[in-house]
Amino acid sequence: NSLFKDNKYVKGFKIEGVASETSRKIQDEYNLTAKKFNLKSYIFIKFINNKLEGSVVKFLSEDEQNRIIKLFSLNENDLLVIGVSNILKTLNFGLGAIRSQLAKKYNLIKPNTYDILWVVDFPLFEKSEETGEITPCHHPFTRPLDKDLDKLESEPYKVYSYTYDIVMNGYEAGGGGLRIYDQDVQKRIFNVLGFSDEDIKRKFGWFIDALKFGTPPHGGLAFGLDRLTMILSGTDNIRDVIAFPKNLSAVCPMTNAPQPVDNDQLKDLGIKVIDKEEK
Structure with a gap:
């Protein structure tokens, strides 16, 4: 078919x-x-x-x-x-x-329950279906699993990472991961992503150099408080729990923002607006 x-x-x-x-x-x-x-x-x-x-x-x-x-x-x-x-x-x-x-x-979800699970060890890389290029699933500073380090160059799509999301009632309520703290591993990640040594030095040299000075193992976890509030309050619309929500047109109903900017403000910021020619 x-x-x-x-x-x-x-x-x-x-x-x-x-x-x-x-x-x-x-x-x-x-x-x-x-x-x-x-x-x-x-x-x-x-x-x-x-x-x-x-x-x-x-x-x-x-x-x-x-x-x-x-x-x-x-x-x-x-x-x-x-x-x-x-x-x-x-x-x-x-x-x-x-x-x-x-x-x-069809009332298949139990009311007034909070079902929680952790999703862990996401893949480190994925192949862009638009360009065919290898890209990071999260960001290029995510730490790969130690047991997968030997696959970085040979089988990058089989490398997993120290990442984790917490899911509540089907919504992603928070997430995070561990960061790379080893200079050599970070350089290898950049190489897998197609960066030359010159690119790495020019774009991320300050970062790579900083890792020389004994960066401790570190990571983080961030919760979406507005999403948690949405779940706990029983609504399925996050705008119900945001103080100044935008509508579907990205406009604030209370202040009508965004509004036109004064030319003096644009001048202070060094921004020039060019009107499109009407066809």
Whole structure:
């Protein structure tokens, strides 16, 4: 099927026993969520009367339909949501958001509970799906696991890091990691990222040199207090707990900021505004 063949990644999830309740109108409610996360293609499929139903089903062969039924272990009245994308992060975030909203709609999340977990040892590097270049998953100063140091140059995508996020009720409530404190390791990281010795000296020489003087092992953890407050207060809109929230247009309703800046202020800052020519 072209929907699957033209996309690099395909993922899906099922919700048991809600297919008959999920009308076309309900399905369309999630278009805005998908658009927010740039997920351009996702589909709802119902398993009713021992067969698949949905707008895309007519484009699937009988073999493909049977494979989907077996893969997701579908039972009567199950709802299946499948997303496709050429960018894995887009697919994960988009499907994850739709999954969370459906779980709330069908009361699958226990009320007044605080489920907490730690996510640890994130990969150190990832391959940019836009450029194909190797990039840091967090930042280039993240400390790799000691046991993975021998893979830095030979298998960089198999190197993991001393990083950690705390997740509460599906929201990232905080995160952090350990920093590199060894000069040689930091230089190796920069080399893996494609920096020449000259680039390293020009852009980060002051930092590399500072590591010579016995930087102690260090790290950190930061909590999102506004997000924690949102969870504890029972709202799913972070603007409800921010003193001066911006609206969807990034405007402050109380002060109407941002406002035009006086020319004298721009002059003090050495900034010149050039109007675009109208076509």
